[in-house]
Amino acid sequence: MAQALLTSPANPRLKAIAALRRRRVRDQQGVTMVDGIDELELALAAGVRPKTLVLCPDLIQDADRERALVERAPEATVLRTSRSAFEKVAYREGPDGVLAVVPAIARTLQDLILPVDPLLLVAEGIEKPGNLGAMLRTADAAGVDAVVAADPVTDWGNPNVVRSSKGTVFSVPVATDTTEATLQWLQEGGVRLLAATPDSDLSHTEIDLTGPVAIAVGTEKEGLTDRLMDAAEHRVRIPMHGQVNSLNVATSAAILLYEAERQRNSA
Template sequence: MTIITSPQNPKIKYVIGLRDRRERLQSGLVLVEGHDELSLVLASGITPAELFFCPALFRDPAEHNLLDHLAQTRLVEVDERVFQKIAYRENPDGWLATVPLPQKSLDQLTLSPSPFIIIAEGVEKPGNLGAMLRTADAAGVDAVIASDPLTDWGNPNVVRASKGTLFTVQVSEGRHAEIVSWLKARGIQSVVATPDANLPFTQADFTEPIAIVMGTEHEGVSEAWLNAADVAVSIPMFGKVNSLNVSAAAALMMYEVIRQRRS
């Protein structure tokens, strides 16, 4: 085990560099911070490459037991000053690891007999993407696919907002045309959510294999997806605004799928 007490250590600079998208894509590693999040990583069968920990920041002495499950991970103990340098949370709990990005290609995704997929088109805010993952985990979604993404799955804010579910839900990405072809080849119906649709989402049939397409925060679903979709649905709005936050809208759609499939 290594002990680091200097913020200028090259290893510390490398970890900080993983906040940059280019460095993440080149290394294939993402930053995961937090005891609970790392517990989910391990529960998913993924081995962190390297763990940086600071016992002085642990919330509970029992958390130290997590180290017993990291025999294949390089362990680096750091002091509080160094950990504050690498942490991206305001109140860190002393746990941060570099973890292989679990992203799969479209063809690597494992699907259930009646697939249930979420497609997030061009979602700009990492926090929204992470929140969608958290709901997707709760809803038992097969996979979340980023269409023409503006942010990457390894963005620290995606990881943080997902509460570790980046490692429990299959994720992928692709261009619009590639995803459409992939869906059609597997007989999966695409459903777009748009305020202009006449069909309320609660009246659509979500019992068949489906991929629900959610658009950007400002522009909604693109013309390309509107033209390619098999069904367009809307979420009725009864107030002054004409749309919901994309993660809130996605949550409504996901739980409507669950309601229909379990009724």
């Protein structure tokens, strides 16, 4: 017997999922949402076990992929909805008909298992989920061993972080802690810290980025805190030849991480 479609966004189960847009609700329930088939497939490959799958037959273009998702999440409750109901619940515009509720991403610094010469990214005080997600995509591509959010304004489970990271928030090791705890953790692990700032005469290409190293970036408006800047072994800048004196933080992180990748790959 075919499963009945949920057609009203006022359905209690769908309302509960839509409420996960709010951080307070996510924190209370210890879950977040993954909106999109590509993102969910990456999360499943990383070992995430969905609690609920919400599927819209009218939006899903590949029945085989839908069937495979259900088979890979045998413990999940499966809900099928009408198009109008799904579009009300989905986080993003133009959804593809696949949404899941998954356990929250709640790793601490002590949960991270690092190689002997890790490449780390420390993102301090980042406010915009899209920037945090974009940095995760770069971290995944550049082979970064972990990304640490120090004193963040947003959380790893923000649906826009999940979306803008294309699901790499589940595959790249991440952690959250205070700036002070992060600095202590880096020191105890023997990891050199480099701070990105326009107020330096030292180019990012002039520094050895091999071995255990953490690259720290801050917000475009405020930059890194004095505490983190003082703790850095070197302060480096990205050359700027135009009228503005800073790049988008995700762009800055990409430039710095790929310089590190170039040096480490050459070495």
